[in-house]
Amino acid sequence: MTLRLHDTATRETRDFVPLQPGRAGIYVCGLTVQSEPHVGHVRSAVNFDVLRRWLSATGYEVDFIRNVTDIDDKILAKAAEQGIHWYALAAAMKRALDKALAAINVLPPTYEPGATGHVPEILELIEELVARGHAYAAEDGSGDVYFDVRSWPAYGELTRQKVEDMEPAGDADPRGKRDPRDFALWKGWKKDSEPQTAAWPSPYGPGRPGWHIECSAMAGKYLGPAFDIHGGGVDLRFPHHENEQAQSRAAGRPFSSYWLHNAWITTAGEKMSKSLGNSLLIPSVLERVRGIELRYYMVSAHYRSHVEFSFEALDEAAKGFRRIEDFLDRAGGTAVASAVPDEFAAAMDDDLGTPAAVAVIHDHVRQGNSALAVGTSVTAQIAAQVRAMLDVLGLNPADEAWATGTGDDKLTSVVDALVQGLLAERAAAREAKDWARADAIRDQIKAAGVEVEDTPTGPKWSV
Template sequence: MTIRLYDTATREVRDFVPLREGEAGLYVCGLTVQSEPHVGHVRSGVNFDVLQRWLRLRGYDVTFIRNITDIDDKILVKSAEQGRPWYNLAYAMRIELDKAYAALNVAPPTYEPIATGHIPEMIVLIERLIERGHAYAADDSSGDVYFDVRSWGSYGELTRQGVDDMEPAGDADPRGKRDPRDFALWKGRKASEPPTASWPSPWGPGRPGWHIECSAMAGKYLGGAFDIHGGGVDLRFPHHENEQAQSRAAGGAFASYWMHNAWITTAGEKMSKSLGNTLSVPGVLQRVSGAELRFYIVAAHYRSNIEFSFEALEEAASGYRRIVSFLERAGGDALRQPDADTVLAALPEAFASAMDDDLGTPAAVAVLYDAVREGNRLLAAGDAAVAGQVAAVGAMLDVLGVHPGDPAWTTSATRGSEERLSTAVDALVAGLLEERSAAREAKDWARADAIRDRIKAAGIEITDTADGSSWTIGG
């Protein structure tokens, strides 16, 4: 059966017909690494991980590019507020993002480019737009360069808006713009910004605008035309609208299909840092496992909002645990992750049909639950036919990325356990050191020595300095 996908540009479900037979080029806008990722952030990673898994299972050779935005207005603001270099903040938050993806078994893309590694490609693209009459350097000595939205007759086609109906682009001082809707391709360096946040260019030192980054990276790794561009629904405008306009104005066909995942909301609002309604991935994983959180996310259709609640999360987690319990009771190789050939052979037709229909995971999960119910009946009856249900359940779990035998869960669980253990040990030792310090201030040397001996007996070495005491694991 042909895979059918909802194309945001045409607003209809279309047969997936790749540009090159047997291949699929997929570009997904990754995160701007300004802060610790929350559950809403990682939904896009999970949803498009399911897409690339399904495309591969259906026989496509997938080139999957997911970028990282590591230079941006928000990164500069937050790093200044925290008194740290912007690149240190971006790097630290990227590490946290990698941990969050790993904890939810989001497979690495074919390549994950960072914006700051592609400045030359962005400059070349901007120069091409200027040569074609679709961009201009501001004449106010700012060093800014803008895309001329009125020069591109198709501007607004992705989101079906007229230029005059759009809000002004708020990404730069409007004084240098010909039209308030013109958006920044290059931002001249400001005196208030650190020198490290600028690069040389034909228009003076500065940094790229947000939108040009993705166009340049998508073009470098997937070419001027590729199959699918994905991202969160909040990126449709202005980001994806601007990406498409500048890329096509520069001469490329760009994406054939646009796919957007919906939000995870709390109290009806998009989960975001600015609203203060975020839930960090490590925080949520204190209550459920990574597999359970992923199952909660994939059980909803990628285009449907998820109204987050811990009650709904626990309900999904309980459902997942019942599935795993069936495999455990079946015994044998039931908990061993199947290979691709086994998955293809055992996958129920109804499940595959649901996935082929715009990644219909709710219907696919319903098939999964039905298979578990039938498996439990056969198991109770001692019927050997249960083996077929075990294979089917294992295949479906593998497609969704939640098979309990996947090594990713062992790795992420071990890593999470080690991190929690480290935090707990640090807190306990810190408490003992505070007690020892108080005893020493009270000149209760016997108590201070006793606390020191207890810590040392646990294999921990104490170092006393004028600034206080620190500790390390002995040996």
């Protein structure tokens, strides 16, 4: 089968035809590193990580670029509130983001550019737009530079809007704009309210990049003027992606062939965000479930489906994944099949149909459990197929990423050693028929918040 993807721009599901045979270039809009990441933030990273893994599994060489916005109005404002340098805040939040993504096994991108490291490329693109008559420097002395939306007849084509129906761009003082919908490419330095470190020299005076221009410039630098897939959250369609496409094509760059957008994770029907006060920070969630279980929860939903978050649903997902793990534990071995089952591949090729793909995994687990019950030789083959499917979804428990030995994983290793010691004592007590001692050890473990399950292959514990 051929991978079919739902292109947001055309609103059609069509065959993926790469610009270069056997190679795929993907650009995903990353986060503005203004605060610690929550569950809503990392969904996009997980969804596009699955796309990347599936393309790799089907033979593509993938160039995967995911940017970081490390200078922005919000970063400057939050840093000022906290009384720290803006770049210190951005760096700290970037480290928190890296840790959160590693905890749910999101592969590092091929490259992860930041806006502050690409000012020359951004200014070069702005100068091209000015030269072509699609951008202008404000005449109010602000040092701002704007994209002239009226100069580009196709503006609005990505989201099927007319300029007249759009809200004004709220990214700068409108007094310097020819049209309220014109958006900032370069933001002049406000020396009375912004630190000098937040400004770079330019032909228009000191300042910093606008939000939209940075992605066009960085995508062009690392993937070229035309590339295959641009992804991000559905909330980025307008104005961010609309503006990216307009300014890139106005500069003569074809830009992205496919646009893919993942839906939100919501709480009480609203987008999860810091401003709503309903965010769920990753470290807090990982106190309740493991990273692999959180990832399974996200992967089990289709990337274009809105997910209403609840801890009850998360706990149910965790139980479902443990059933998969239990089968693999009982089946033994670590072999991974060379190819995934046809029905799994068909689900993934149908616009990354992960719900159907997960259903295939559970079907195989049920078959494997039946094979274990009667002791047939096909058990190992089924387990290898399950691991192959889990590999594609980033969920193979044997993946070294789930046992890196750093941070929280190191703590888990210490706890495991202590629990295993107690279990060994309990086993010795049972061997000696000292049932009172064995029960006392079990009660001691349970009092510590650890549950022990006796299985045919030995005791298993979980928090």
